[in-house]
Amino acid sequence: xxxxxxxxxxxxxxxxxxxxxxxxxxxxxxxxxxxxxxxxxxxxxxxxxxxxxxxxxxxxxxxxxxxxxxxxxxxxxxxxxxxxxxxxxxxxxxxxxxxxxxxxxxxxxxxxxxxxxxxxxxxxxxxxxxxxxxxxxxxxxxxxxxxxxxxxxxxxxxxxxxxxxxxxxxxxxxxxxxxxxxxxxxxxxxxxxxxxxxxxxxxxxxxxxxxxxxxxxxxxxxxxxxxxxxxxxxxxxxxxxxxxxxxxxxxxxxxxxxxxxxxxxxxxxxxxxxxxxxxxxxxxxxxxxxxxxxxxxxxxxxxxxxxxxxxxxxxxxxxxxxxxxxxxxxxxxxxxxxxxxxxxxxxxxxxxxxxxxxxxxxxxxxxxxxxxxxxxxxxxxxxxxxxxxxxxxxxxxxxxxxxxxxxxxxxxxxxxxxxxxxxxxxxx
Numbered sequence: 001x002x003x004x005x006x007x008x009x010x011x012x013x014x015x016x017x018x019x020x021x022x023x024x025x026x027x028x029x030x031x032x033x034x035x036x037x038x039x040x041x042x043x044x045x046x047x048x049x050x051x052x053x054x055x056x057x058x059x060x061x062x063x064x065x066x067x068x069x070x071x072x073x074x075x076x077x078x079x080x081x082x083x084x085x086x087x088x089x090x091x092x093x094x095x096x097x098x099x100x101x102x103x104x105x106x107x108x109x110x111x112x113x114x115x116x117x118x119x120x121x122x123x124x125x126x127x128x129x130x131x132x133x134x135x136x137x138x139x140x141x142x143x144x145x146x147x148x149x150x151x152x153x154x155x156x157x158x159x160x161x162x163x164x165x166x167x168x169x170x171x172x173x174x175x176x177x178x179x180x181x182x183x184x185x186x187x188x189x190x191x192x193x194x195x196x197x198x199x200x201x202x203x204x205x206x207x208x209x210x211x212x213x214x215x216x217x218x219x220x221x222x223x224x225x226x227x228x229x230x231x232x233x234x235x236x237x238x239x240x241x242x243x244x245x246x247x248x249x250x251x252x253x254x255x256x257x258x259x260x261x262x263x264x265x266x267x268x269x270x271x272x273x274x275x276x277x278x279x280x281x282x283x284x285x286x287x288x289x290x291x292x293x294x295x296x297x298x299x300x301x302x303x304x305x306x307x308x309x310x311x312x313x314x315x316x317x318x319x320x321x322x323x324x325x326x327x328x329x330x331x332x333x334x335x336x337x338x339x340x341x342x343x344x345x346x347x348x349x350x351x352x353x354x355x356x357x358x359x360x361x362x363x364x365x366x367x368x369x370x371x372x373x374x375x376x377x378x379x380x381x382x383x384x385x386x387x388x389x390x391x392x393x394x395x396x397x398x399x400x401x402x403x404x405x406x407x408x409x410x411x412x413x414x415x416x417x418x419x420x421x422x423x424x425x426x427x428x
Contacts, residue, residue, distance in 0.1 A: 062385070062386050062425055062426070062427050062428065063401075063425070063426035063427060063428060064425070064426045065386075065387075065423070065424075065425050065426075066107055066113065066423055066424040066425070067388070067410070067412035067413065067421065067423050068088075068105055068113060068115070068421060068422040068423055068424070069412060069413065069418065069421050069422070070092050070093070070115075070418055070420075070421055070422065071092045071093070071094050071101075071103055071115045071117065072095075072115065073094070073095035073096075074092050074093040074094055074095065074098075075093055075098070075417070075418055075419055076092055076093055076418055076419035076420045076421075077090060077091070077092030077093075077103065077115075077406075077418075077420060077421055077422040078090045078091055078092065078131035078406040078420055078422065079105075079131065079395075079396075079404040079405060079406055079422040079423070079424070080131035080132060080133050080134065080395040080396060080404065080406075081133055081134040081135045081141075081395070081396045081404060082107075082135070082396045082397070082398045082402060082403075082404035082424065083135045083136060083137045083139075083187070083398060084137050084187070084398050084399050084400065085108075085137065086106060086107040086108045086109075086398070086400065086402060087104055087105070087106050087107070087135055087139075088104070088105050088106075088107060088135075088396075088404040088422065088424055089102065089103065089104045089105075089133040089134065089135045089141055089143075089404075090102070090103055090131040090133050090404070090406070090422055091103060091131045091132075091133055091143070092115075092422070093126070094117050097124070097126075098126055099120065099124050099125060099126055100125040100126055101117050101118060101119065101120055101145075102118040102119075102120075102133045102141065102143045102145065102155070102157070103115055103116060103117060103118060103133075103422075104116040104118060104135070104141065105422065107402065107424055118141065118157050118163060119157075119162065119163045120145045120146070120163070121145040121146065121147045121148075121153055121155055121163060121165055122146075122147055122148040123145065123146030123147045123148050123149070123150060123151075124146060125145070125146040125152075131395070131406065132144060132181060132182075132183045134182075134183070134184055134185050134396070135185070136185045136186060136187055136188060136189035137187045137188070137189070138187075138188060138189035139158055139159060139189070140156060140157070140158055140185055140189035140192075141156070141157040141158070141185075142154065142155065142156050142157070142166075142182035142183075142184070142185045142192050142194075143155055143157075143182055144180070144181045144182060144194075145163070147165065150200060151168075151178055151179045151199075151200055152179045152180070152181065152200070153165050153166060153167065153168060153179065153180050154166040154167075154168075154180040154181055154182030154192070154194050154213075155182065156182065156192060156213070156228055158226075161225070161226070164228070166180060166182055166192065166213055166228055166230065167180065167228075167230050168180040168196045168230070169196035169209060169211060169230060169232055170196075171230060172230060172231075172232075174196070174209070174232065176198050176199070177196040177197060177198055177208070177209060178196075178198075178199065179196065179197040179198070179199065179200060179206075179208075180194060180195065180196040180197070180211065180230075181194045181195055181197070181208075182194040182213070183195070183245070183246060183247050183248075184246065184247055184248040184249050185249070186249045186250055186251045186253075187250075187251050187302070188251050190214075190215060190251075191212060191213070191214065191249045191253060191255075192212065192213040192228065192249075193210070193211070193212050193213075193246040193247070193248065193249045193255050193257075194210075194211055194213075194245075194246055195208040195209060195210050195211055195244050195245050195246055195257075196208060196209055196211050196230070196232075197209075206243075207242040207243055207262060208243055208244055208245065209232055209233075209235070209244055210232070210233040210235065210244040210245070210246040210255075210257050210259075210270075211230050211231060211232055211233060211246065212230075212231050212233055212246070212249070212255060212281070213228040213229065213230050213231070214228065214229055214231065215227065215228050215229075216229065231280075233246065233255065233257075233272055233281060233283065234272070234280065234281060234282065234283045235259075235283060236283060237283065238259060238268060238270070238283070238285075240261055240266070241259040241260060241261055241266070241268060242260070242261060242262040243259065243260040243261075243262065244257055244258075244259045244260075244270075245257055245258050245259075247297065247298050247299065248297075248298065248299050248300045249300070250300050250301060250302045250304070251302050252274070252302060252304070252330075253273075253274040253281070254271065254272065254273055254274070254300055254304060254330065255271070255272040255281060255300075256269070256270065256271055256272075256286075256297040256298075256299075256300050256306055257269075257270040257272075257297070258270065258296045258297060267293070267294040267295070267296070267311075268285050269285060269286040269288065269295045269296060269297045269308065270283060270284075270285055270286070270297070271283075271284055271285070271286050271297070271306075271333070272284075273330060273331065286306070286323055286333055286336075287323070287333055287334065287335045287336070288335070288336060289335050289336060291310070292310035292311060292312055292317070292319070293311075293312070293313050294310070294311040294312070294313065295308060295309070295310050295311070295321065295336055296308050296309050296310075296311060296349070297323070298349065298350070298351045298361075299350070299351050299352055299353045299359075300353065301353045301354060301355050301357070302355055303325070303355065303357070304324075304325040304330040305322060305323070305324055305325070305353060305357060305376050306322060306323040306333075306353075307320075307321075307322050307349075307350035307351055307352070307353045307359050307361070308320075308321050308322065308323070308336070308349065308350060309321055309348070309349035309350065310336060317347060318347045318348060318349050319338065319339075319347065319348065319349075320338075320339040320341065320348045320349050320350040320361055320363070320372075320374065321336040321337060321338060321339060321350065322336070322337050322339065322350055322353075322359065322374075322376060322379075323335075323336055323337065324337065324376065337379050338379060339359070339374045339379050339382065340374075340379060340380045340381065340382045341363050341365075341372070341382055342363065342367070342372060342382050342383065342384050343367065344365055344366050344367025344368075345363035345364060345365040345366075345367050345370075345372070346364070346365035346366070347363065347364050347365060348361055348362055348363030348364060348372060349361045349362060350374060351393075351394070351395045351396075352394055352395050352396040352397040352403065352404075353376075353397070354397050354398055354399045354401070355399050356375075356399060356401070357375050357376035357377050358373060358374075358375055358397050358401055358427075359373065359374040359375065359376065359397070360372070360373050360374075360385070360394035360395070360396070360397045360403045360405075361374075361393065361394060361395075362392075362393035362394070363382075363384075367384075368390070368391065369390075369391040369392075369393075370384050370385070370387070370391065370392050370393075371384070371385040371387055371392040371393050371394040371403065371405050371407070371425075372384055372385060372394075373385055373394075373397075373403065373427060383427070385403060385405065385425050385427065386425065387405055387407040387410075387423055387425065388407070388409065388410030388411070388412070388413075389407050389408050389409025389410035389413055390407075390408050390409030390410075390415065391407065391408055391409070392405050392406065392407035392408075392423070393405060393406055393407075394406075400426065401426055401427050401428070402424055402425070402426045403424060403425055403426075403427065404422075404423075404424050405422075405423045405424060405425065406420050406421070406422060406423070407420065407421055407423050408420045408421065
């Protein structure tokens, strides 16, 4: 734990940029799937902004609303991450060929509301997909992109280095695992987590192993650069599980994941805690109750609080849940705690969580399909975030209580123009 903090102090000097830290036909529809989500570096100017921005006031219970549309010339966008400097990230299609690229958009500062194309790893991807892009408070952005070989690889992006390929487990001897996804980064930007899959695996269509990438500093060509090394996370004791998806990591080095049997007959919510000697992570499972067979963790904050959901065997029922640590060392956890849902909603999940205990996610039912907020301080409280249009969800919320979201419908995101749009809302 101490080693992570010391490394963070060194890396922050290299990662933080003034731009991020101080300012800052009918299209297809991007919807949340049941899984939850669940070439050479680009040399163009990454910070040539594109303007597609508007703000309004939300209802009286909420604060500012950002309706961001999509990248200019694009037909859909989805936001999945936001940092404490109000930079949101996600994915969307970009002209001229409609390729799917990771995107960023500052909500404040001189470039507020201006979409930034982060580029690609040299391959071509098209069509809506679930946004997995995340951003740290030090400006480190992670996600995935297709390579010229056709495989998907995780990437890391910074303003100084642009996009870099994070590689796969095939690079360290697991020859079959030649795809990867980077799904989470901690606030310090010192740990990246995700999974490495077999062949051209999609998010959940082939076996995958959980991974963590750790940084180191190297002196090259007269400058310090950051390189990232992939590690397979320990899976001892869970040998019958073949599909691993690591979703989140906090600044204390705790990592959360969901793991399934290959035939989906068993699912286990997983937690790794750093070993006291600093040599890797120790794996364990989170407590579950018997009311539902499957439990899925999605987000974790620095207090060790974990968001997620309970799921029925046939996936017809999803219920928002969260876990709390029972001791200061976070070695034991509570049973999953049920979260209330607003009137008119019968299913949902909790995903984003900030250091204040605010949680965001999605609920659905007779009242529609909408982004919702909760708090770990009062599990009986819930509130629809209030995005305009037909549907919305939120994967991330920062410590200013600004939730990044994806939505569709309304005056600023008409369904006959956009499949989905990026947006954000600040709540009280």
